[in-house]
Structures are given as C-alpha cells and as structure tokens.
Amino acid sequence: MAFWSKFIVVVAIISSIKAVLGSGFCPSRLSVKCHSRLIVECSCPPEWQLWGNVCYRLTPSPHTWDDAKSACQDMGGKMAAPCSFEEMNFMVELARNVESNFYAWIACNDKEVEGTWECDGQEENEPFLVWNRDQPDNYANNQDCVAISSDHNNRMDDDYCRLYYLAMCVRRAACTHGLTQLRD
Template sequence: MYLLKVFSIVAITSAINAQFRSGSCHSRLTVQCSCPPEWQLWGNECYRLTPSPHTWDDAKSACQDMGGKMAAPRSLEEMNVMVELARKEHSTYRAWIACNDKEVEGNWECDGQEGSEPFLAWYAGQSDNDKGNQDCVRITVTYNDRMDDVSCDLSALAFCVRRAACTHSLIQLRH
C-alpha cells in the first residue's frame, strides 16, 4: 500500500512537471498598486499636492506629515504627470519640488537623485538667481509648466510622493 501511494505521488508530480515543460501552461507575475485617498497613482508611486502653500522648508515637512516626501521628478514623463495633477487641482499653480542649490550656488541637488546629474527642465532663461538668493525650485504654470528658481521663503504648494501599496501575485495561464 505504501509503495502504491509513493508511486501515485511520483506519477502525479511527473505529470504536472511534464505539463509545465510542454509549454501548455505559463505563469505570469502581476502587480497591483494602490494609493490612499487624494493621492494619484503613477507606476509604483503616489503623488499629491499639499493642501495649502508653504515655504520650501515647511513644504518638505508638510509632505512628511502626509506620509510622503517632497518630490523631485527624474524624467520629463514624471514631471508631466505631476504637472497634470497640479493643473487638475489648481489652474494657476506654483509648486515646490525637492531641488535646491542652498549649499553651492549653481550646484543643483535633488532629493533621491544623489550621485547622478539631477533632472532639471528649466523655463527659458532659468536658473538665473535674478534677485539673488534664489535657491529653491518650483514648477509653475506661469513658466509653461517648467522649473524656476526662486527664494525658498516664498509660499507655494508642494509636490509630494510616496510608495504605492503594491501586491504581487503569480497567476497560471493555460493555453
């Protein structure tokens, strides 16, 4: 009886393995991500604007208080997603991003982009440090949804980002 059970298990396991090797069954990894209310999903991250304007330093804290951090786009595609979000909520938006040159004038640093050249999509003629002490970056509709350097003490909304809650699952596809 024992040998019959062992033989049955071996036979079933062999049949399953043969089925997978034959190409008639495939597995696919699926990922589903979601964001908390008021956050917008893009890729595996969630974006939103602060509800009220802040100075640059206070905006960083406001993003942290909402469970994220101030965002710094890493590509034109990501920046366009952020701009669309801002345009939906505020037609005349001005919003901080996590880029500054506080340490060394003209040496722009963006949070999350350490060790690489930061992504900066300036409006024509920017960055100009026009009035001196323009050490923080915002994206604004006034400058065609491009970046502008301004005083960090001005008030603006801020782009915030956080990781999305993602689940991974393996599904079996049979052909």
C-alpha cells in the same frame, strides 16, 4: 541534521513548482498550455494619485520650501523631485487639476553652493532639471529653491525659498505581487 532535512524538503517543493510552471502546462489541466506571469497591483491612500508604483499629491495649503518638506513628511511622504519627462508631466497634470495657474515646490535646490543643484533621491546621478527658457536666473542673488510652474511653460523655475506655494509630495504605493496563469 534537522536543518538539512528541512532544507532538502524546501528544495524539493521549489523544484516541483518550477517544473510545473516551467513545463508550459497548467497544473489543473495538463492538456492545456499556459504561462505564468507576475502581477503587481498597487494602490494609494485617499487623495493620493497612483503613477507607476508610487503615489503623489499636493499639499492642501501653501508653504515655504522648507515647511513644505515637513508638510509632505506629515502626510506620510516626502517632497518629490521628478527623474524623467514622463514623471514631470504627470506632476504637471496633477498640479493643473488642482489649480490651473500653479506653482508647486519640488525637492531641488542650490542652497549649499550657488549653481550646484541637488535633488532629493538623485544624489547618485546628475539631477533631472528641465528649466524654462532663461532659467535658472537667480534673480536678486537668492533664488535657491525649485518649483514647477504653469507660468514657466510647465517647466522648472528657481524662486525664493521663503515664498508660499503648494508642494508636490510622493510616497510608496501599497503593492501586492502574485502569479497568474495565462492559457495559450
């Protein structure tokens, strides 16, 4: 019985809030029309750069591809793999700001099956891959890891996983949500 009475009170409160917000009138001034809008504010830790609701940064030192994955985890993130041109362009600009002639590992590889590229976080979809001309080339039959590179027109290149490059890391941003009243 106590459950149902609390449930009814919660429903009544929610209904009242919906009625006030949905009425088109501001609760503080009933003669002024207004609308509510959801606001999302996100921030990143120092040295990370905000893009959308995620944070990016490069590892401070070069690593092999496998070690780069661990380095990103040690910084509280994971190695990044772009899902769109916009995201890849953001990564390119971030890398270029650190080093004008850059190579940066991303979380894509064909280690398991040659020619079958996998990107972390894109298991459900076809991986987003934007290769430079004549790439991937699997030079000497063992280029299994992917980097974005200024030497490859800011596009992707398959390379030897044992080489040392900076790595692109990503983590969730700290986001808060709230409502704001907009007056007409």
